[in-house]
Amino acid sequence: DGGITQSPKYLFRKEGQNVTLSCEQNLNHDAMYWYRQDPGQGLRLIYYSQIVNDFQKGDIAEGYSVSREKKESFPLTVTSAQKNPTAFYLCASSAPRDGAHYGYTFGSGTRLTVV
């Protein structure tokens, strides 16, 4: 079945650590996105990529980094510079590069908790 796989489902991070969240899609979609979801605040865009080896900052990119070395993969690293990383992280993809013309397909999310 085609879809987006996010792993792990739950992740615990110690203060000062970097952690990487995985996002893989087998839909042959060009564009991929990372959103952060906090209670009562909806989804906020962290980074997005419309093509391999290129990505753009979203509204809350500080403390995060991404790479897009393969079309299928768009990992997100939460660095120690992110002061409040506890949240639910969602990865999405869309077929065309200007993906907002159509719907997004979402993964099932990774819940990150700082311990």
Add this chain to the structure above:
Amino acid sequence: SQQGEEDPQALSIQEGENATMNCSYKTSINNLQWYRQNSGRGLVHLILIRSNEREKHSGRLRVTLDTSKKSSSLLITASRAADTASYFCATARSYNTDKLIFGTGTRLQVFP
């Protein structure tokens, strides 16, 4: 930045009743989309309405769009307990369609 604001924030109804959620946005749009999210899960795309459309149907869903008021509504008819979820509107701006901007969501609870 949040583009859409949903209203109400939370809604509780009985099975069989209709549920109406509203979304207001700030800038001119290319299209508006509605998504559903079950607790602790990813979002699922429900329906997309383009700026030149006024109404769209999909099964028990009816979406309207009023670009003069910068607002949209999602109606779920004959609701079921399985419709319990959060519903989000998302907009693609007219001048920048490479990303969607999501609202804050409406939490719908349908009691059996």
